[in-house]
Amino acid sequence: DAGVIQSPRHEVTEMGQEVTLRCKPISGHNSLFWYRQTMMRGLELLIYFNNNVPIDDSGMPEDRFSAKMPNASFSTLKIQPSEPRDSAVYFCASSPPTDRVNEQYFGPGTRLTVT
Amino acid sequence: GDSVTQMEGPVTLSEEAFLTINCTYTATGYPSLFWYVQYPGEGLQLLLKATKADDKGSNKGFEATYRKETTSFHLEKGSVQVSDSAVYFCALNSGGYQKVTFGTGTKLQVIP
Numbered sequence: 001d002a003g004v005i006q007s008p009r010h011e012v013t014e015m016g017q018e019v020t021l022r023c024k025p026i027s028g029h030n031s032l033f034w035y036r037q038t039m040m041r042g043l044e045l046l047i048y049f050n051n052n053v054p055i056d057d058s059g060m061p062e063d064r065f066s067a068k069m070p071n072a073s074f075s076t077l078k079i080q081p082s083e084p085r086d087s088a089v090y091f092c093a094s095s096p097p098t099d100r101v102n103e104q105y106f107g108p109g110t111r112l113t114v115t
Numbered sequence: 116g117d118s119v120t121q122m123e124g125p126v127t128l129s130e131e132a133f134l135t136i137n138c139t140y141t142a143t144g145y146p147s148l149f150w151y152v153q154y155p156g157e158g159l160q161l162l163l164k165a166t167k168a169d170d171k172g173s174n175k176g177f178e179a180t181y182r183k184e185t186t187s188f189h190l191e192k193g194s195v196q197v198s199d200s201a202v203y204f205c206a207l208n209s210g211g212y213q214k215v216t217f218g219t220g221t222k223l224q225v226i227p
Contacts, residue, residue, distance in 0.1 A: 042220060043159075043204070043217050093159075103149065103161040103164065104161075104215055105160075106158030106160065108156075108157060109157075109158050
């Protein structure tokens, strides 16, 4: 089975440029999460969706960050304009629908470097 | 709000040593508890979980017991291997939508 797919795996861009990160959750999963991981701040939840609807975006750091989930099989995280402090590894994770507590399945991450 | 506190790392052990990584939590209601592991260059993956008090989660020789009275979920392994070198995250879920609150992670390095 294919796991969570993220693209690109690595992105290097210059300050001020727009960056778009992509995620394809596991088929059948209805919850999707975007995280950011840095040495300084650890793992931070940015936003999560349930049935394609954003539930909580309180972790989105600034208006420069936006996320969409146009359908059940695709989500994007966009940074415009990007800044050097956005450099981090960005993870997407998904969970299946269940009335029991279940695990999150993480993608391999996108390593973003903003110069 | 919910929070998870785990011991600072890094933890360095010799192969075959006993491992304990402490984790305590604060949460409303009756959370489910997890340990996730992150190997270098990879995303997190579930190691084990426990959904109610006194449950013991176990996997790959690791185990942790849900202690409601001490609000703890310490991770243990009797004999670590070099391949166990990774970052370990304690986490909890106390609400809907599968949202999980993670600790800061503890890096484990096992030397031959």
